[in-house]
């Protein structure tokens with residue numbers, strides 16, 4: 001019988017399938033940050049349960065950390081959360097890259113940097129963007145805090161098997177279209193609920209051609225399509241990326257591992273419950289205009305009107321979004337002015353993203369009245385960027401060059417939009433108030449964000465110099 | 466965990482689709498290290514005016530008729546976005562134990578069961594009729610009988626509640642998930658032994 005990659009990973013990690021009750025799935029890697037873990041540790045303590053498999057855990061501090069002055073957290077509640085994380089990791093002897101560690105950064109950036117996730121693993125984290133690690137051919141998904149506790153205590157999860165969705169992207173991307181644009185274009189097709197109940201496998205030559213960073217960006221946003229997880233088949237690029245990393249297999253284990261990883265890809269002719277195909281040539285740089293990632297258009301398209309939707313719910317949502325975002329049906333994105341540009345997050349906080357943005361702004365100056373902040377996804381990203389002189393390009397153009405963290409992606413650390421401010425953001429969610437109460441977020445790729453910082457409004461970077 | 470019992474309660478109407486967990490509990494309230502006390506922040510950005518304390522009269526849950534509601538009826542794709550369990554904590558702490566919609570985001574759906582909240586999936590027609598009944602008679606009480614898998618309304622609507630039998634039992638018994646899984650600990654150990662042989666580098 002032929003199997004998809006998802007089914008292979010599922011079968012390999014299935015511990016037990018009781019007659020009555022939920023299947024029990026083994027978890028190989030458990031990632032942690034300060035926001036969704038404290039109540040789980042507290043639960044363990046109350047029940048006096050130990051952490052079953054410490055070496056499966058890697059923890060970081062990212063959501064609440066300051067990106068300006070690292071030594072001072074102004075918000076005492078945030079400080080308590082940071083300290084609680086440190087205490088919990090110490091008490092249970094867990095590997096933590098704390099705020100001042102040279103390895104610190106956003107969890108989904110840090111984990112791949114150390115080769116902590118390999119193909120075929122089941123990976124979870126109290127964070128929906130865990131889907132990122134599907135780029136390595138690992139089954140990676142977000143869980144709630146009760147489940148974080150469950151994994152710590154049992155190293156397993158009670159899981160339901162998902163359906164499978166194959167998203168095929170074929171052909172060559174146009175010059176300025178990136179993995180981010182592919183992700184947004186896909187969500188534009190599926191909607192934010194289109195993937196609910198599914199695990200997506202991304203395939204096709206366009207996906208194969210993406211770098212590992214690009215694949216991470218794409219899988220990262222699988223959750224925005226409603227999917228449990230996203231997967232890309234591991235290939236030579238994956239192996240090259242992992243080889244030599246701290247947690248990658250070494251010596252004779254390496255060859256055994258690679259052979260094992262190669263066996264994980266979906267069999268020829270394996271059946272998926274659903275298939276969607278996109279042509280890469282059709283994917284222009286994307287911009288979201290509304291308050292859901294599915295409210296997205298090509299940069300040169302006009303903002304839709306409620307009457308453009310046949311679905312009544314979508315028409316209603318369009319009306320609400322136009323109002324909240326203070327944009328008009330028929331308006332061009334190039335007529336929309338912005339106040340803030342945010343470059344960073346687990347979607348677009350990797351070295352490639354900073355290179356792409358720097359290339360757009362080199363020798364130019366940020367538009368008057370625009371604030372632009374560059375927040376590397378981790379210290380290693382920051383260091384790499386600095387060694388390439390990228391920081392100087394940003395600073396010369398009038399950008400702020402910050403310390404790593406989640407920052408304005410969800411605005412928990414004080415980096416936020418004020419009421420009515422509008423951002424061009426490389427993050428993943430444009431929900432109402434996501435970047436600050438009353439703030440208006442437009443999701444774009446790093447190159448699009450960078451260009452917007454110079455122009456003061458969105459531009460079609462395909463004909464912008 | 467508390468057990469879910471049969472109840473007849475006010476059903477509040479929130480006619481919005483794609484209600485995301487960022488709205489259910491905005492991020493500024495995620496810094497607490499406790500599980501309790503999130504109810505006062507439920508739907509904060511919608512619920513309060515700019516001063517952050519005055520209830521917004523235009524927000525549906527602030528209607529006096531919905532005070533004390535245990536059932537929340539909302540539009541499609543409820544609970545999308547962030548995995549934060551703070552969302553169901555806030556919903557439960559506010560007083561809801563049942564959410565009705567045509568669809569729920571995966572993580573939110575499973576988080577509900579961990580917190581004694583029953584998410585009920587209905588079809589579009591059923592949702593429309595439930596919403597119509599509430600609109601016509603704000604403050605109306607619906608009855609949820611999980612054991613019998615029935616939702617009934619005074620207007621004569623009866624809906625079969627679709628729920629996984631195991632999750633149903635867990636809710637009815639207030640079962641501890643971890644204790645249940647640990648009953649199978651020998652199988653977990655056996656799995657780990659096999660993995661140590663097959664993929665030894667995972668255990669180095």
Ligand code: SF4
Pocket residue numbers: 062063106107108127129345346347405406409410427428
């Ligand atoms: S960068 Fe944003 S999406 Fe990613 S983990 Fe941090 S807050 Fe979540």
